[in-house]
Amino acid sequence: MRPLDATEVLNVWEHGLNQPTLERALILIAAACPELDSDAVAKLSIGARDARLLQLREWMFGSQLLNTAQCPQCGERVEWEGETTELHIQAVDDADSAEEFNLEVDGYRLRFRLLTSMDIAAVMAAAQSDSNIGSTALIKRCVVSADRTGKACDLADLPQHTLDALSQQIEKLDPQAEIRTELTCPECSHQWEVLLDIASFLWIEINNWAERTLRTVHRLASAYGWTEREILILSPVRRQLYLGMVNR
Numbered sequence: 498m499r500p501l502d503a504t505e506v507l508n509v510w511e512h513g514l515n516q517p518t519l520e521r522a523l524i525l526i527a528a529a530c531p532e533l534d535s536d537a538v539a540k541l542s543i544g545a546r547d548a549r550l551l552q553l554r555e556w557m558f559g560s561q562l563l564n565t566a567q568c569p570q571c572g573e574r575v576e577w578e579g580e581t582t583e584l585h586i587q588a589v590d591d592a593d594s595a596e597e598f599n600l601e602v603d604g605y606r607l608r609f610r611l612l613t614s615m616d617i618a619a620v621m622a623a624a625q626s627d628s629n630i631g632s633t634a635l636i637k638r639c640v641v642s643a644d645r646t647g648k649a650c651d652l653a654d655l656p657q658h659t660l661d662a663l664s665q666q667i668e669k670l671d672p673q674a675e676i677r678t679e680l681t682c683p684e685c686s687h688q689w690e691v692l693l694d695i696a697s698f699l700w701i702e703i704n705n706w707a708e709r710t711l712r713t714v715h716r717l718a719s720a721y722g723w724t725e726r727e728i729l730i731l732s733p734v735r736r737q738l739y740l741g742m743v744n745r
C-alpha cells in the first residue's frame with residue numbers, strides 16, 4: 498500500500514462519482530494497493546478495509562478528524578474531534594479474509610470467515626427485493642459450514658443466540674470493522690458511543706478536496722497557461738502560493 502498523488506486521487510474521485518459508497522471505498526483501496534487485484538480488494542475483511550481507509554485518510558488529510566453527531570437524548574448537534582492514530586486498532590496487513598475460524602457454541606460447531614465488502618453488497622442487493630433481510634443474513638454469509646453432534650445442519654436452523662455469539666466473535670477478530678468513539682453532550686451531559694463510517698467520511702473529504710483542486714487548476718491554468726498535469730505535480734504549498742498571487 499502506498500500514498501496516492503493528486504492526479505491519482507482525482508482519477509479515483511472521477512471514477513467513483515456515480516458509484517455507491519461501498520464501491521468508492523474499493524476503488525480507492527485498489528488504487529493505493531497495486532499489490533492486490535480487484536477480487537482481493539473486495540474480499541478484504543471490513544476491518545482490514547477500514548484500517549486501510551484510515552491509513553489513506555492520514556496520508557491525504559492528516560490525522561486530525563473533525564466530525565459532528567446528534568445527541569440521542571436532547572438532539573443537540575455535538576462537534577467532536579479525534580485522531581485517526583487513536584482509532585487505528587488493526588494493522589493494515591491484518592485479517593486475511595480467506596482465513597477460516599472455528600467457534601463452538603450451544604452444541605453447534607461453526608466454521609466461519611470474516612465479513613467482507615462483497616457480503617455487504619450482496620445483502621444490500623437482496624434487501625432491495627426483500628426488506629426483511631438484515632444483519633442475520635449478513636452473519637449467515639460468514640458461515641462456511643455448521644454441524645451439530647457431527648451432523649451437518651442447515652443455516653436456516655441456526656438459533657438466533659448462536660448467530661449472535663458468532664457475530665460477537667467476528668467483531669472480536671476484526672475489531673476495526675466498527676470504529677467507535679465515546680461522546681458526552683455539552684448540553685445535557687448524556688454519554689453515548691458513536692460509530693465513525695470511515696468510508697463515507699473520507700469520500701466527503703475527497704469530494705470537497707477534488708472540487709477545490711479543480712477550481713485551483715482552472716485559476717492557475719487561466720492565469721499562467723499551465724496544463725492540468727503541470728499544476729497537479731506542484732506541491733500543495735506551491736499551488737496555494739501561486740493561487741494567492743493570482744487572487745491578489
Ligand SMILES: [Zn+2]
Binds near residue numbers: 568569570682684
Ligand atoms: Zn444532549
